[in-house]
Amino acid sequence: MHIVRYRLEHDDTARIGVRSDGVLRALPAVPSMAALLRLPLADLRGALAAPGEVVEGAALLAPVDGGTEVWAAGVTYLRSREARMEESTEADIYGRVYDAARPELFFKSAAWRVVVDGDPVAIRADSGLDVPEPELALVVNALGEIVGYLVCNDMSSRSIEGENPLYLPQAKVYAGACALSAGIRPAWEVAGDDLPVAVRVTRDGVAVWSGTTSTARIKRPLAELVSYLFAADNFPDGAVLSTGTGLAPAMDFTLRPDDVVTITIDGVGELTNPVVMGKEHFAHLRP
Template structure:
């Protein structure tokens, strides 16, 4: 089962439902943000009794309202190595990997998120760009992990590598955050050892592939969530992308026209074509 946002062909209003074996059924809740305002037990109870079948549902990004997307960095050894390879301040990444406090940063407002099938972007002023395949935690307002998503935390390695203080520009821009369409409930999946795979194709040929597992994540999920909630309130819940364990060598960069596919077993798949520039995302509106 996946919790989804959808829109019917004859109704412009986004709605919430559950999708099982390709069939979408409605839920009596106004938004995903409202759902994440509830306790985990209440979310589980509500989604266990869906309503009518929706025949013409178009799946939307799985976040809305005031829900924010955040991300963690340098949580896998491979990420530490990649950041140190690209950076003029390599020691910073070695220190944060071993520190008690994780690196956390804001990634996207809900309305800026793209979903499966929609484009992701590379910046026109960046020369080295990569996808970052990640498992994302869907957390309710009480800090309980309600589910999981596939995340692509698009990144400009050249901009961040030039100066770590440029990280917001390397990470936060139009088309930089993609999430899979359905939230896999946490009560159905053990997230501690999920295979993660990425494939980038160019003119139909795979030019970069990689695999890892969430078992290689250095920091427990609960630790990342605890730090996110230490000094802020999330009344509509939050999505927290847990960092990547996959990074290509420095001689690889994405190009316009590439297609990125990320798969996380038991969670879902996310496929997005690559474009350059913000003009491709004028369809996104708050």
């Protein structure tokens, strides 16, 4: 089962439903994903227990809305540590954060900026080295409970962050930089601590970079990442926390416009996005 946001043809109203075995059913009593994430885990499960009528011809939307924020963790895999040290003029910073007690956490996107499966993702025009970052994302309710999982593409400019670690927000937060899979896989249906992750970038129909890893290689427990996110802030509409990447190409690889990025996490979902350059492709995204 996946929890989804959708809209019907000729109707801009966003609705919530559950999709199982390719069949989408409405949840008319749930007004928004943010409302769902305000509930304790037990109540949230109860809200999904009796879906309504079958829905056909729906377009799936990004699985976040309202005041839900997307955050991300960095340098949680050994490969991520190595990649950051390769690209950076301040390599020792990434070695230290990998071994530190406190994880690296950063804001990634407001709900209204998130793109979904099939939408384009972007590279910056002022960056010379850009990569996708395939990641497991945790869906967390307002009480800090992990209620589900998503596939995340945490798009990143390696050249901007590598020039100076203080440029991280510019390397990570821009139009088209955050893509999430369309459906939230409930946490009670799959364990998130040992899931295969795969990425493939195709160019003119030919794979130019691919890789596989497992969430078992994340150094920190998933609940620990959430505890640091919630330690000094409130998330009344819940949050999505992407858990870092264990896959990074060599320094001679960069994304180009018209590439296609496909990320698969077994048991969670698949996310496919074409690559574009520039913010003009995302002018339609509004709060």
